Amino acid sequence: MPVFYKPVPTSEHDDEESQNLTKSRSARIKTTLFYFVATIAVMYVAYLATRSIIRSVPKHGMHGRPGCHHRNLTTLPSHHILPSGDKIPSVALGVWQAGKGEVGAAVQTALKTGYRHIDGAWIYGNEEEVGKAISASGVPRDQLWLTSKLWNNFHAPEDIEPALDETLTRLNTEYLDLYLIHWPIAFKKGSNNVLDKELTANPYPTWQKLEELVDKGKIRNIGISNFNIARIKNLTANPLKHKPAVNQVELNYFNPQPELLKWSKENGLLLEAYSPLGSTKQVKEALSVPEVKEIAKKLDITPAQALISWHVQRGTIVLPKSVTPSRVQENFQVVTLPDDLFDKLEKAATSHPPQRVVNPSKNWGLDFDVFDENWPL
Ligand SMILES: NC(=O)c1ccc[n+]([C@@H]2O[C@H](COP(=O)([O-])OP(=O)(O)OC[C@H]3O[C@@H](n4cnc5c(N)ncnc54)[C@H](OP(=O)(O)O)[C@@H]3O)[C@@H](O)[C@H]2O)c1
Incomplete structure (x- = not known):
């Protein structure tokens, strides 16, 4: 002093x-x-x-895409090109279980963060709030990718267009970028769990109606969800005018489905990873996997970012859901994983017996498993 x-x-x-x-x-x-x-x-x-x-700025770069607010420093694809030529962004905000009163804010946060892809469905019961949030955001429609899904009790050809119209009205849009058959299970008209054996065994009439709606301009791309290889072959054995653009399936650390991924790549069918963090039930466990934590530590990113990046690096679209603003932002940062770390996580994920997080077969009272490759009806 x-x-x-x-x-x-x-x-x-x-x-x-x-x-x-x-x-x-x-x-x-x-x-x-x-x-x-x-x-x-x-x-x-x-x-x-x-x-x-x-x-x-993560050490290995961030993900960027047109309309995003940050730099594109990663080597991972910001989008994939579908057979129609449309570009589907690699990372979406999933809105299943995003409740009323919170989903709109999550969509707004996502759009401000730079997301341009929202994965919704008629059955999620929140399309109206999603639509309002999109309209309020001011993001031009042609910069957005909107996916919705046809619910099980609308598979009869005459029920599809009214169901789609309801979705379009709620989302306040004239067209969808992607419309998926939500499950390869058809319920009888108006019922909630009475199996329509015929339409389940043969989804071609449903598909033909969807093709018609593509030609009408109400949908730009059509795809499937929760279809295994046997069910895909059953559908594509028909003379399709528009092939399925994507198959949205459960993919996460516990259920990485390497065979389906390999087969889909060989057959030019893009996979979308739902429940990529293990869904609400398993997210804690997924974020605590030692290999995930190791990647996070070495790359100075979060465990969720490690997992989301792994999905994009596997060559799939990824659909993390969150209604927590900081997580919505966090989940958009995708980083290229060094090969050794990627391989280590891939090996860990594919070395344990697969365990599904989402399987409604029992809840629907089916006397078979919807994912059974032999699909005995
Ligand atoms: N086609 C189908 O049949 C089907 C089935 C299931 C899901 N999907 C689609 O896939 C989307 C995602 O799947 P999902 O909702 O089952 O599971 P998910 O995205 O794997 O996990 C969501 C859970 O993880 C939490 N979370 C999100 N980001 C996090 C982070 N950075 N750190 C910690 N926790 C985090 C969320 O909590 P908070 O929200 O509280 O932040 C929520 O509890 C769905 O929204 C839907 O669009 C489709």
Whole structure:
């Protein structure tokens, strides 16, 4: 600490002069101190700002796509090109179990973050709020990718267009980018779990109606969901005018389906990974997998980012759901994993017995498993 000399007064004049001197010295000290503290504060703020910028850029780059608000530094695909020529963005916001009163805000956060792909469905019961959030966002329709799904009790050809129209009205849009047959299970008209054996065994009439709606301009691409290889072959054995553009299936650490992935790549069918974090039931366990944590630590990213990146690197579309703003933002950051870390996670995921998170067969009272490759009806 500096020591300041205090003059001893020798006369009245000296006393006054010394008082003035003391005053001006103390003013100078105050000014110096003020500048000192201000400089430290400015440097600290600059340090915090630089640190937050560095932290927001993962070491191996971020994902970017047209309309995104951040740089494209990753080698992973920002989108895939479908047989129609349309570009489907690699990362979507999933909105299953995103409740009323929260889904709209999640969609708004996602669109502000740079997402341009929303994965919804008629059965999620939240299309109206999703539609309102999209309209309020001001993002032009042609920059958005909207997916919805045909529910099981609308598979009869005459029921498809009214169901689609309801979805279009709720989403406040004239067309869908992608419409999927939600499950390869048809329920009888108006019922909620009475199996329509005929339409389940032969989905071609359903598909033909969807093709008609593509030609009518209400849907740009059609696809399937929860179809195994046997069921895909059963459908594509027909003389299709439009082939399925995607198959949306459960893919996560617990159920990575390497055979289906390999077969789909060989047959030019893009997979979309649903429940990519293990869904609500298993997300905690998925984020705690040692290989996932190791990747997160080494790349200075979060475990969710490690898993989402792994999906994109496997060559699939990924559909993480969140209604938590910070997670919605976090989940959009995709990073290229170094080969050794990618291989290690792939090996860990495919080395244990597969375990599905989503399988409604029992709930629907089916006397077979919807995923059985022999699909005995
Ligand atoms: N075609 C089909 O039959 C089918 C079936 C299932 C799902 N899907 C689609 O796939 C989407 C995703 O699947 P999903 O909803 O089952 O599961 P998911 O995305 O694997 O997991 C969602 C759960 O993870 C949490 N979460 C999200 N990001 C997180 C993060 N960064 N850190 C920690 N926790 C996080 C979410 O919590 P919060 O929301 O509370 O943040 C939520 O509990 C669905 O929304 C739907 O669009 C389709």
